[in-house]
Amino acid sequence: MLSDFENYLKLQTGLPDDAIQTVSGMAELRTLSRNEQLLTAGDICRHKVFVIYGLLRTFSTGTNGNEHILQFSPENTWTLDVESYDKQIPSLVTIEAIEPSEVLLWQRDNFNKILHDFPLLRQFSEQLIARNVHYSRQRIIMSLGATPEEKYEDFVRTFPDYLNRLPLRMIAGYLGISVKTLTRLRHAQLHR
């Protein structure tokens, strides 16, 4: 019987079952407690990560101690620090579990091998990169021009499932606004 990850991969890539099992057989399973770090800023990102269940965040810490959140990674998504992984240089960001989570980890050499061996996986991986590029582009445009209201509304629209799983300070850290501003926005929205 296929695991949740294997079903996900089959659905997304159309790979045959034996290839799916080769891919999942190369992964290491790891459970994370709440607040446990999977990658610590300064370390090298050596794994491609798939989240089976739970919720992770990727953040850097500003000079004032504020968290700048680059990404939330819920179940059925992938994560890593792409620059550290690609160049094998120290990561500028930390990846940490917001909720108790379970993840699959692939070592970089192994993942490169399966990307090479399975063109359907490679194609899917390129789609994920493209989606990421599009979303980053959108986020940069928002960061340049949108008001805090627009940023929050966009967040609610894009990630309706996260809202109840995240403390306010993390939503604020993702939007680049203060918790005070965020509280005011939510209050105004509730009364509309």
Next chain:
Amino acid sequence: MLSDFENYLKLQTGLPDDAIQTVSGMAELRTLSRNEQLLTAGDICRHKVFVIYGLLRTFSTGTNGNEHILQFSPENTWTLDVESYDKQIPSLVTIEAIEPSEVLLWQRDNFNKILHDFPLLRQFSEQLIARNVHYSRQRIIMSLGATPEEKYEDFVRTFPDYLNRLPLRMIAGYLGISVKTLTRLRHAQLHR
């Protein structure tokens, strides 16, 4: 004799001369006057673009009429609206010449064909995408946490060659700060 673009491509990819000539033979040459648009928001981005000389900018216009600048594209760089090009949907951004420019254009089908035919070109293309992903990530972190001073200093460090070629309002539109703030920053820097 190889053109400037052909020399660039040879140096970057290591492709043999006949492949280089196949690639450049598929491109259409176009000159742009100052302020001429290569892509207009609402249109579909149908070409991969290489800048031979000149300088282009990619921007969206906010509801208040402000320009939010996503990218500057000087000589020897590539540009397009990646989401519009990938999905063949209307572009949210405009690409316009800041200086009189000369560009090479490849139609999407043709470019996909040469990416398929020449693995060295594909590999180079993936490196460019990765560089773009790393830079976007960096820019998002900056947008969340950096002060206007830090943003400006990062811009000066990253693009020393642009400074004298860009009107202040465009640098401000790239950094997401007002022209007034930018003028104050530059003044303060000159007096240090």
